[in-house]
Amino acid sequence: MTVASIALPRILRIGGGASKQLPEVLASLGLSRPLIVTDAFLLSSGRVAELADRLTNAGIIARIFADTVPDPTVASIDAGLAFLREADHDSVVGFGGGSPLDSAKAIALLAQHGGAMADYKAPHVQDEPGLPIIAIPTTAGTGSEATRFTIITDEVTDEKMLCPGLAYLPVAALVDYEITFTKPKRLTADTGIDSLVHAIEAYVSKRATPFSDGMALLAMRALAPNLRRVCADPMDAPAREAMMLGATQAGIAFSNSSVALVHGMSRPIGAHFHVPHGLSNAMLLPAVTAWSAPAALHRYGDCARAMGIADEREGDQSAVARLLDELAALNRDLEVPGPAAWDIDAARWEALVPTMCAQAAASGSPANNPRVPDADEMAMLYAQVWDG
Numbered sequence: 490m491t492v493a494s495i496a497l498p499r500i501l502r503i504g505g506g507a508s509k510q511l512p513e514v515l516a517s518l519g520l521s522r523p524l525i526v527t528d529a530f531l532l533s534s535g536r537v538a539e540l541a542d543r544l545t546n547a548g549i550i551a552r553i554f555a556d557t558v559p560d561p562t563v564a565s566i567d568a569g570l571a572f573l574r575e576a577d578h579d580s581v582v583g584f585g586g587g588s589p590l591d592s593a594k595a596i597a598l599l600a601q602h603g604g605a606m607a608d609y610k611a612p613h614v615q616d617e618p619g620l621p622i623i624a625i626p627t628t629a630g631t632g633s634e635a636t637r638f639t640i641i642t643d644e645v646t647d648e649k650m651l652c653p654g655l656a657y658l659p660v661a662a663l664v665d666y667e668i669t670f671t672k673p674k675r676l677t678a679d680t681g682i683d684s685l686v687h688a689i690e691a692y693v694s695k696r697a698t699p700f701s702d703g704m705a706l707l708a709m710r711a712l713a714p715n716l717r718r719v720c721a722d723p724m725d726a727p728a729r730e731a732m733m734l735g736a737t738q739a740g741i742a743f744s745n746s747s748v749a750l751v752h753g754m755s756r757p758i759g760a761h762f763h764v765p766h767g768l769s770n771a772m773l774l775p776a777v778t779a780w781s782a783p784a785a786l787h788r789y790g791d792c793a794r795a796m797g798i799a800d801e802r803e804g805d806q807s808a809v810a811r812l813l814d815e816l817a818a819l820n821r822d823l824e825v826p827g828p829a830a831w832d833i834d835a836a837r838w839e840a841l842v843p844t845m846c847a848q849a850a851a852s853g854s855p856a857n858n859p860r861v862p863d864a865d866e867m868a869m870l871y872a873q874v875w876d877g
Contacts, residue, residue, distance in 0.1 A: 493698035495745050496637055498624075500661035503734060508625050508665035511540065511582065512547035518660060520580040520621060524573050525553045526593040527584040531627065536668070540584060540625075552576055557585070557592040560759055560766070562644045563606050569596040580621045583659070586680065587631030587766065590624050594639040594657040597622045606641045606650060611853050615654035624659040627668045629719075629732035630680025630767055632687055632740015634662035642760050649756035651852045658744070666726075666733035674720050678823040679767030681716040684736040686770045688712065690749040691742035693781070693788045694857045701746035704738045706795045711735030713796035717822060746857075751777045753854030754867060757845035762833050771825040775816040776873045780866075782809050785859035827877045835875070842871050 500517070502510050515523060523544070527537050532555040544551050554572045558565045573581070573596055581600075583593030595606060601619035609615050624634035633639075637658040642649050672680075688708035691701050712735035718728035751773050758769040782789045789812055790805035798815045799808035819825075828838060846867040849855055855862060862870065 493700055493745070495698075495700050496655055496658055497741065498635055498659050498662045501635070501664070501737075502662070503664040503737065505667045505730070506665060507663040508540070508668060509543060510663060511623065511625065512544055512549055514623060514661050514663065515544075515549060515580065516547070518580075518621060521549055522577060522579045523549065523551045523582045523623070524576075524578040524580070524596075525551050525582045525584055526557060526569060526596060527553065527555050527589050528557045529555050531555070531585055531589075534671075536627070537584065551582070552578070557589045559588050560642050560649070560763065561588050561592045561595065562642045564644060566592060566595045566599065566606060566641055570599050573600055578620065580623060582623045582625065583633075584625045584627065586626065586628040586676075587633050590626060590631065590633035591639040591641065593622055593624070594633070594659075595641050595652070598656050606652065607643060609652045609654075610650035611653055611851075613652075615652065615656040618656050622657075622659040623661045623663070625663045625665070626733075626736070628672060628676060628680040629666070629669055629729070629736040630683045632684065632736050632743065634659055634664060635737050635740040636744035638744065640756065647760045648848055649760040651756070651854070662737070664733055664737050666730040669729050669733060670724055672723065674723070677723065678716070678720050678825070679765050679771065680736070681712065681719065681732060681767075682771040682774070682819070682823070682825070683767030684708065684732070684739045685712050685716065686751050686774055687739035687743045687748065688735070689778070689792050690751055691739065691746045692792060693785050693859050694743075694746045694749050695859065696857050697746045701742045704742035704745070706791070708735045708739035708742055709792060709795040710797070711738065713798070716819070720823060748854050748857070750781060750855045750858035750862065753849040753852050753858075754845070754870065756852060757841075757848045758828070760848070761841050761845065762828070762831070762838075764831055768825065771820055771823075772827060772874055773870075775813065775820060776870055778816055779813050780870060781858055781860045782813070783860070788859065828875050829877075838871075838875060842868050845871060
């Protein structure tokens with residue numbers, strides 16, 4: 490019998506206003522000297538000041554590091570670590586989308602253990618914890634608030650380093666959909682598709698478990714009917730709430746199984762061409778799903794049924810055909826550009842394909858796919874994605 494290893498944040502607060510409970514949660518964990526890790530946009534918006542003022546009113550003085558960058562780099566993490574070491578912090582609060590949350594995780598780890606981020610990339614698994622992490626996501630996307638991973642870019646090699654282990658799992662996550670009302674449409678679309686990819690890949694992964702299956706299916710049921718809704722009307726509260734819940738459920742699902750080929754091939758696109766993570770996932774999702782589906786027809790059929798695009802009594806072949814049609818339609822409806830439309834240079838793309846294939850394989854994610862590609866097959870998929 491195989492025993493599934495399940496890991497979750499110790500504290501999960503989910504619902505409108507959950508972020509306002511940060512002082513109470515810190516106190517319950519015996520923490521009183523947090524560093525808030527966020528980004529310049531959230532700082533300028535006044536959101537960070539609201540969070541810090543709430544802490545001050547509770548007698549907790551927080552310092553703020555707001556110099557995180559999209560697709561966090563070794564240099565940006567080193568800057569955050571240096572800032573943390575200027576004071577005596579006992580915890581790190583990540584406040585933002587995937588980049589601030591991943592940055593908070595990396596800073597919390599290095600504060601305790603030292604070394605360089607490259608020391609911690611896969612296949613290394615870091616389970617011994619760093620400083621306690623409290624995650625407050627501001628996008629319905631990465632699920633990073635509930636995962637045991639961080640991704641940091643080595644700007645020297647243009648490699649997105651996947652760093653796994655329990656050290657990166659937040660001790661608490663405050664999931665507040667009310668924060669997401671002001672998200673722009675492009676960010677809403679890209680992070681929403683990212684969440685959907687998390688759920689699909691967690692379900693079809695070779696490392697899926699009954700626990701992760703349940704979370705993945707719940708996530709798909711929440712995400713699929715509401716993604717277009719939140720893009721059409723950002724103030725649609727029930728849809729925003731469903732997306733935020735689905736993103737966290739998808740994060741729990743893949744953290745306790747794995748992601749697969751879409752993510753493996755997506756990270757190098759982001760690293761080399763600076764395409765946002767959710768968008769590069771969206772570029773790949775239809776082609777990779779079509780290539781992978783014959784190896785797990787029933788699983789992909791279940792995804793179609795959970796997403797509400799196939800009837801429960803419908804056969805797998807028909808359900809998967811509907812799934813492929815829906816993924817293509819979703820990209821059209823949400824105006825997902827292909828690599829050429831993103832202004833990626835065709836010659837540079839072609840030249841980097843062998844490197845991207847090698848980096849994707851090295852991350853380990855493609856090995857979890859129902860159908861595992863060799864380098865030639867991955868190169869063929871990159872070519873398909875370029876051709877649209």
